[in-house]
Amino acid sequence: MVLKPVRLTMLACLLSATFALAHEGATGVVKERMDLMKRQQDDMKLLGDMAKGKTSFDAVKAAEAARDVSLTAKKIHELFPEGSAGHPSDALPSIWKEWDRFAGNATSLESAADELASSIDGNAAQDWKAGFQKLTDACKSCHQDFRAKKKESEHH
Ligand code: HEC
Numbered sequence: 001m002v003l004k005p006v007r008l009t010m011l012a013c014l015l016s017a018t019f020a021l022a023h024e025g026a027t028g029v030v031k032e033r034m035d036l037m038k039r040q041q042d043d044m045k046l047l048g049d050m051a052k053g054k055t056s057f058d059a060v061k062a063a064e065a066a067r068d069v070s071l072t073a074k075k076i077h078e079l080f081p082e083g084s085a086g087h088p089s090d091a092l093p094s095i096w097k098e099w100d101r102f103a104g105n106a107t108s109l110e111s112a113a114d115e116l117a118s119s120i121d122g123n124a125a126q127d128w129k130a131g132f133q134k135l136t137d138a139c140k141s142c143h144q145d146f147r148a149k150k151k152e153s154e155h156h
Pocket of ligand 1: 030033034035037038040041044069076088089090091092102103105106109135138139140142143146147
């Protein structure tokens with residue numbers, strides 16, 4: 001019969017697709033938060049280039065980037081379920097020991113981003129850089145406490 005091997009092949013495909021999905025699910029949340037952080041990094045780069053004068057200030061784009069940081073900051077809480085540290089993640093176990101502080105950092109990031117967005121919307125073309133600095137500090141202070149250092153030589 002020709003049908004049988006065809007069916008078996010289909011079954012094998014279906015099974016491996018299911019397996020691939022399950023495998024992705026296991027690392028999914030870690031990948032998701034890495035992607036989210038990378039997206040925030042892109043937003044910060046856009047703002048940083050404007051702050052340094054590398055690119056000219058564009059209020060629409062700047063406010064959009066700030067709003068995107070706020071939007072993504074809201075998702076940080078749910079992307080760090082307990083037990084999701086370990087390779088390949090740089091998340092430190094202290095996140096779950098000091099969850100309130102960690103979650104507080106995410107909330108601070110969100111409000112700093114909201115403030116920046118509204119100061120740009122309010123046409124504060126002059127002092128938006130202070131708000132941007134606050135945002136940078138919010139990223140740094142969480143990384144300092146809750147993200148594994150890549151290099152031993154890093155001081156703070
Ligand atoms: C509430 C804490 C917290 C805040 C706030 C935060 N981060 Fe992170 N970030 C982390 C942790 C924890 C990791 C490690 C995640 C992992 O590897 O699982 C990380 C990882 C990253 C990474 C590496 C992603 C990768 O591919 O490995 C980048 C880039 C990054 N953050 C950028 C930012 C930027 C930019 C901001 C500010 C706009 C920010 N983060 C704010 C906690 C935070």
